[in-house]
Amino acid sequence: MLWLLLVAVGGSFAAKLGSVEDNSPLTWLPADAQATRAVKLAEQHFADKDHSAAVVVYVRADGLTARDLAKIDRDREQLSAQVTHGDIAGRQVSHDGRAAFLTMPLRTSPSENSVLTDAVDQVAKITEDDAPAGLDVRITGEAGSNADFFRSYSGMDAVLLGSALAVVALLLLLTYRSPVLWMVPLITVGVATQVAGGAVYLLARHAGLVVNGESVYILMILGVGVGTDYALLLVARYREELHRHHDRHTAMLVAVRRCLPTVAASAGIVSAATLCLGFGRMNSTRGLGPVLAIGIVVVFTAMTTLLPALLVVLGRWVFWPFVPRQDPGYATAAGRSSRAVWAKVAALVGRHPRVIWLATAGVLAALAVGTASVQTGQSNAEMFRKTVDSVAGQQLMAQHFPAGSASPADIYVPDTGTDAARALAVVEPLHGVASATAVATREGWTHITAVLADPPDSPAARRTVRQIRAALGDGPQRVPHAAVGGPTAVALDTADAQSSEEKLLIPLVLAVVLVLLVALLRAVVAALLLLVCAVLSYAAAVGASSLLFHALGYPRIDRGLLLFGFLFLVALGIDYTMFLMTRAREEVAQRGHREGVLAGLTVTGGVVTSAGLVLAATFTVLATLPTVAALQQGLIVAVGVLLDTFLVRSLLVPALSLEIGPRIWQPGWRAD
Known part of the structure; x- marks a missing residue:
């Protein structure tokens, strides 16, 4: 009830x-x-609370016509009245005369993605209605990217x-x-x-x-x-x-x-x-x-x-x-299963434990070498499994304007008289900055936008943001309390934070898991063995998955995938070896060490294999989501779980347990 x-x-x-x-x-x-x-x-x-900038790109391969320019101006008036409820800056036309764009703030909501997607849809309807034939219209910028992301998951x-x-x-x-x-x-x-x-x-x-x-x-x-x-x-x-x-x-x-x-x-x-x-x-x-x-x-x-x-x-x-x-x-499940597949596996492990653990560890180590192929730092174009409007728009922008025009860096400096002018003087000459403009001054602060010469999601753009921050924060022209934001700065700070999280959280997770394993097994040696095997399995899963991502055409990963994979593969991978060792300890108390370990493998083999297959298949379902990150999350966990199920738990851990002998249960107790 x-x-x-x-x-x-x-x-x-x-x-x-x-x-x-x-x-x-x-x-x-x-x-x-x-x-x-x-x-x-x-x-x-x-x-700017609950607002996101959208950029509408207009492109005609053989040059914008008078009708195209008139259409852009009409769109600006309609969008100002119906969508942004405020004036939109005039159109910006490329030097080659083939492209133009409008930038506007759109309302968003932290808890309702539909607010932004509806606004982007309204922009799309206005800009596409009565568009001259041959005029390519795309919506990009932060709002366009977020809307495509939300729409993909809707x-x-x-x-x-x-x-x-x-x-x-x-x-x-x-x-x-x-x-x-x-x-x-x-x-x-x-x-x-x-x-x-x-x-x-x-x-x-x-x-x-x-x-x-x-x-x-x-x-x-x-x-x-x-x-x-x-x-x-x-x-x-x-x-x-x-x-x-x-x-x-x-x-x-x-x-x-x-x-x-x-x-x-x-x-x-x-x-x-x-x-x-x-x-x-x-x-x-x-x-x-x-x-x-x-x-x-x-x-x-x-x-x-x-x-x-x-x-x-x-x-x-x-x-x-x-x-x-x-x-x-x-009698026991082990006795009834004596002719089963897992009884044969246990017998094989019992006959050749050293050969099996060396061979299994060698396979995992070889797969771990694949970690050298890991590439982090996905671009916007690499986030989606199909080309979306915002990515196409950003690519068009990069062909006709400075690559960072759709997503400039946002610089906020205190307006104490000379700070804004000094900030502009510092930022404009920097390599990688196409232009810098003071766009607003309010309440003692000035907002400066810096258009980057490189695509906003590129490593070069991140280096430029680092240069801007260093120039404003150090040296004779420094501007105290200046803050540099924008999409590129967000990606940069996120990557830096993810790197520092790995250094803190990975050792912390290992320590917590080790303490809990010792408490459960009442054996330090066995707990350390399981943890070392889990770390080796994780490295092998990352290496194998990286090679798989390259084969699928998605070589780059989001840096956060490494911590995500570690958390789930260590915590969940430990489960399968723990299920084996707790049952083995139960059998060891009755049969002795060697027979108890093999009986534990025989008894748990079928059910733990089924559990591993279920968990791997469940995470593979993430491949139904339309983003590359979700696909990679599902695959790395699935690969890791399968390695734990068929290599670590079935061969490596029981073979090492036999190789180490009854000492594996020390210092809690031993079974000879």
Whole structure:
């Protein structure tokens, strides 16, 4: 009854989750970055809050005609009256006479992406109506880019969740070979994701939790994948116990008691690892951690309370046609599986442990070499999997105007009499600056725009922004308290923050995971072994994924993907080896070290492999999203999970455990 109430309330709140998403620049920028200060100055002194600049580009290959110019002037009047509610600066015409552009501020909203997309659509309607034949019209600039991004993701939450559930349903059906059983975990996962979404909504609405589009779709995918993994473990153990016990309540009680420590440890490790993101510099990073931790806690609670209740209420028939019956001759899963594939794998590992761990580590190390091919710093054109209007417009701008015309740098300086003039004198001569103009003076501050000679998303443009900041902040012509912002500055500060986050958060996550592993396994050597294997697996996943990205034609990645991949691959990859080692320790206590490790591999082989396939397939669903970043996020996690499932957990860890011997359980206890 409690879960019925929770899903009824949580589902209604989850439906409103989009209304509390905050995709404003301040949500993504580092809190202490200069670009962040520039955004705040713009909002405080220049009424630029909830506004974004759009640039309309007009191009005719053989030169603009009088009709074209007249059309541009009419558009300017209509846009001023209907869209921006203010005057728009006159058209700028290129030296070759083939292109012109208009720049205008459009209203946006942190929580409603439709406000900006509707404004851009209105601009498109006005500029395209009655356009002379052959005149190419595109909308670019910050507003155009954001609108294309929002439009690409519009309605994708439902598609993503539906695709993930469909993939999981298919894999569960193949795993259980039952027309009924697969529905029970799927229903439980669906309930858990809705309740988690509702909890996130309430905290965002009333407790100031920062939620953006990225955190919402990662929450859904992680909830479905991890929840299904937990369900696979519990159902497998429950089926095993049904062979031992006549009463299904007793069987479930034993199954939950045996699974709970491992599943709780898994949920604890993933939650603790994600909460480490709260120490990041990026606002988006700090907000992502609590969102994912909430999802994991809700999913864990559902899988250890709701799922067992449903299975017990439904009875043994839910496993039809392979209904487990009490079998007095049923010894252990290891005994029943002696002829199974995983028993053969365990036997192979037992015969040649040194050869296997050396070969497996060699393969992973070879894949890790691929990290040398990693290229960071995606341009706007590389963010989308198809050419969008804003990218085409930026490319047209670069052909006829200084490449940075569509997205100039915004410089804010105190207006104390000579500061503005001194800032212009410092900025204009710098290499990489095409022009600099003071566009507004208000409330003791002057706004200067600097058009960059290079594309705003290029490394050269970032170097120019660094030069501007250095020139204004140091030397005889320095301008105290000046702030340099704009799209290029945002990209620069974001990349710098991501780099510093890696240096802080990666060691922090490793330390937290190690402490939790030691507490769970009560063995320092085993915990260190699992952690080292997870790091090697992560490096191999990055290397293999980088080669895959090159093959797919998307060689560059967003720098944040490295931290994203590390967090999920270490936290989730540890799960599979932890499932193996906790069961191995249980078997070691009865059989001795060697036989216990091999029995643990045999017992967990099938279910953990199924869990890995489900999680990998779930993250692959991110490939349905239209951005390159989402595709790469899904692939790097999928590749890493598959490496953990088939190489690390199946071969490397058990082979090393045999090589090290009973000492692996030190200093907690040893089994000879």
